[in-house]
Amino acid sequence: MLARIIFFTAVSAATLAVILLATVSPSAQRRLQRSPPSPQLALSMYVQHAHLPSHRVHAGAQSGGALVFHHMLTEGPKNMSRIIGKAQGFIIPLEHFAHSAFNIIYLTFHTAEYSGSISIEAKLLQHRDREELEVVGGTGSFAFARGRAVFTRIGRGHASALAMYHVKLHLQFPDDRSQTIPG
The missing domain is CATH 2.40.480.10 (Allene oxide cyclase-like)
Structure with missing residues (x-):
């Protein structure tokens, strides 16, 4: 049972880390910004x-x-x-x-x-x-x-x-x- 809790916690922490990195990283910030209109x-x-x-x-x-x-x-x-x-x-x-x-x-x-x-x-x-x-x-x-x-x-x-x-x-x-x- 303790092994399942540790496994579930590790998977949750890894998922949270991936989501945070995807939204906080500089390349993600560039993608989230709206591109300026064409000249x-x-x-x-x-x-x-x-x-x-x-x-x-x-x-x-x-x-x-x-x-x-x-x-x-x-x-x-x-x-x-x-x-x-x-x-x-x-x-x-x-x-x-x-x-x-x-x-x-x-x-x-x-x-x-x-x-x-x-x-x-x-x-x-x-x-x-x-x-x-x-x-x-x-x-x-x-x-x-x-x-x-x-x-x-x-x-x-x-x-x-x-x-x-x-x-x-x-x-x-x-x-x-x-x-x-x-x-």
Whole structure:
């Protein structure tokens, strides 16, 4: 009987020791702390058509062909606003190509604060005055970016390619952007 009491006491003490060590140890404290949210960034800019004919290219857009564009990114809506980069893309608006991997909009930034590009998936374009699209990656200052891009038409041109758009980017980045891609 005494042996059972000693055995039960030893097992209870060992169990208590394991539980205490699991909750008091520094590694357990790190796991119990809530991880901080991923770094976030919100940007606002305007997409304006370039005033040079060579910057507007339509490859049969009126007949249902591809739309290739090269526009300016500016800080503000005025024509003389500071240029902060460019918006380029290749979109196939045909219904059977609507989910084409080519339907991507690239925003490239060249400023003191940001240098790099953002890739925005344009598969589900509805040709509305407000489009919410998915950010699928980036380079440079925007490496590993994910999030959404909200395009709002604020100018009315003869074609949607001539309209001006206000773009709001809502980006999230991984906690550790030093990740490497295995080669």
